[in-house]
Amino acid sequence: MRYSDLFPKTRRNAPKEAESLNHRILVRGGFIDQLMSGSWTLLPLGFKVVQKVVDIIREEMNATGAQEVLMPLLHPKEIWNQTGRWETARDVMYQFKDSRDREYALSFTHEEVVMDLVRKHLRSYKDLPIKIYHFSTKFRNEPRARSGILRGREFLMKDLYSVHSNEEDMYKYYWEVKDAYLRSFGRIGFKDVKVVEAAGGVFTDKHTHEFQVLSEGGEDVVYYCDRCDWAQNKEIFQDKAGDSCPSCKKGKAVEARSIEVGNIFPLGVWYAEKMGVYFIDEDGRQKLPWFASYGIGPSRILGTLVEVYGTEKGMLWPDSVSPFTVHLININTDALFVYEQLQKVGIDVLYDDRDVSAGEKFADSDLIGIPIRLVVSKETGEKIEWKRRDTEEIEILGIEDVIERLKNK
Ligand code: ATP
Ligand code: MG
Numbered sequence: 001m002r003y004s005d006l007f008p009k010t011r012r013n014a015p016k017e018a019e020s021l022n023h024r025i026l027v028r029g030g031f032i033d034q035l036m037s038g039s040w041t042l043l044p045l046g047f048k049v050v051q052k053v054v055d056i057i058r059e060e061m062n063a064t065g066a067q068e069v070l071m072p073l074l075h076p077k078e079i080w081n082q083t084g085r086w087e088t089a090r091d092v093m094y095q096f097k098d099s100r101d102r103e104y105a106l107s108f109t110h111e112e113v114v115m116d117l118v119r120k121h122l123r124s125y126k127d128l129p130i131k132i133y134h135f136s137t138k139f140r141n142e143p144r145a146r147s148g149i150l151r152g153r154e155f156l157m158k159d160l161y162s163v164h165s166n167e168e169d170m171y172k173y174y175w176e177v178k179d180a181y182l183r184s185f186g187r188i189g190f191k192d193v194k195v196v197e198a199a200g201g202v203f204t205d206k207h208t209h210e211f212q213v214l215s216e217g218g219e220d221v222v223y224y225c226d227r228c229d230w231a232q233n234k235e236i237f238q239d240k241a242g243d244s245c246p247s248c249k250k251g252k253a254v255e256a257r258s259i260e261v262g263n264i265f266p267l268g269v270w271y272a273e274k275m276g277v278y279f280i281d282e283d284g285r286q287k288l289p290w291f292a293s294y295g296i297g298p299s300r301i302l303g304t305l306v307e308v309y310g311t312e313k314g315m316l317w318p319d320s321v322s323p324f325t326v327h328l329i330n331i332n333t334d335a336l337f338v339y340e341q342l343q344k345v346g347i348d349v350l351y352d353d354r355d356v357s358a359g360e361k362f363a364d365s366d367l368i369g370i371p372i373r374l375v376v377s378k379e380t381g382e383k384i385e386w387k388r389r390d391t392e393e394i395e396i397l398g399i400e401d402v403i404e405r406l407k408n409k
Helices: 021-028 044-063 077-081 111-121 167-188 270-275 298-309 336-344 358-368 399-407
Strands: 032-036 039-042 074-076 094-097 103-106 130-139 154-164 193-198 208-214 220-225 231-233 253-268 290-296 326-331 349-352 372-377 384-388 394-397
Touching: 021 032, 021 298, 039 044, 039 154, 039 298, 044 130, 044 154, 044 167, 044 298, 074 077, 077 103, 077 111, 111 130, 111 154, 111 270, 111 290, 154 167, 154 298, 167 193, 167 208, 167 253, 167 290, 193 220, 193 253, 208 220, 208 231, 208 298, 253 270, 253 298, 270 290, 326 336, 326 358, 336 349, 336 399, 349 358, 384 399, 394 399
Parallel strands: 193 231, 326 349, 326 372
Antiparallel strands: 032 039, 074 103, 094 103, 130 154, 154 290, 193 208, 208 253, 220 231, 220 253, 253 290, 372 384, 384 394
């Protein structure tokens, strides 16, 4: 891709109302655009990053045996009445009437819709387990949408739902999904994700689990052990920072700010009971299936990556989710020979071919954050300057070496 063709270009200044780093950097870099509070367009650069995040999550979900679907976002009131959530979730749900006075909501989650699906198609224990997921928009009337793309009123979620014949089978899969989540977050580039116990909500007395990325820019507060895997969120933590770990007793509870990137919920039979979902078990008896749900926010992950890896100067993407593999810059000469050869072998390259100063090109490449920068100038001649932005190491290479290295990425 030629940078001269890319829509839109970088901006020198962040919008005045941008309170968070991800908002400033993603808007300046041309990754996202704000329509109104909590409502964002993913521009080509931002969309590429989110697609890479989505591809990683999809692979890991499929590896657990889950199947991808796409469910509607416009829901009739009746379905929400079956669990009582039309009333109890009123604050978060966008509810409205159409021109014929029928009532609807925009989806803020899909438990009711999945249960309705399962009710129509589930007959016997032989149909279980069921594991389905989708990537789609969620709408939530968030009272506070000030953290850039971390908190949208309309945002992308991957939500997975699983249905089982008993509690044991539900928990077996629940822990498999926990591992798949940790693998996903690791591949996306987060080095230290805490699996944090949280309150079960009104539907279960068991814990749910949040996946929290430690970051000063986060809205959440978590406590974790400096020795073992134990962690709890602020809502359920009973002690205070510095106290000894309630699990291993050896470590200390550390307090930290964090961003929730995922959450998994063992929901039990509550939904099946409310919605009249049954199956015939092996013993011939009619039973309620066990239900769990699992969410990840790919658009929040876009912002979280910036909170973790960005500075006021710009971004530095992990290789796995960088919008392009390399950023090629020409200075007072042509780099077309490099651009064309890289393209020919299928390397995703952003070529800043504009007629602007070297300083401007470097500043923009620091802002956009592609981890490898190639420079072709009068000084490099037939050769190419290769710089890894994380180590700042610079090497001078021939085109064959550049291709060889990038092909292995
Ligand atoms: P929070 O506590 O941050 O409001 P939540 O617990 O209500 O989030 P869940 O219902 O657990 O969110 O949603 C699953 C995932 O969807 C979250 O872990 C997060 O990654 C993402 N998510 C939730 N709310 C938003 C939002 N308003 N904007 C962007 N992503 C969100
Ligand atoms: Mg949550």
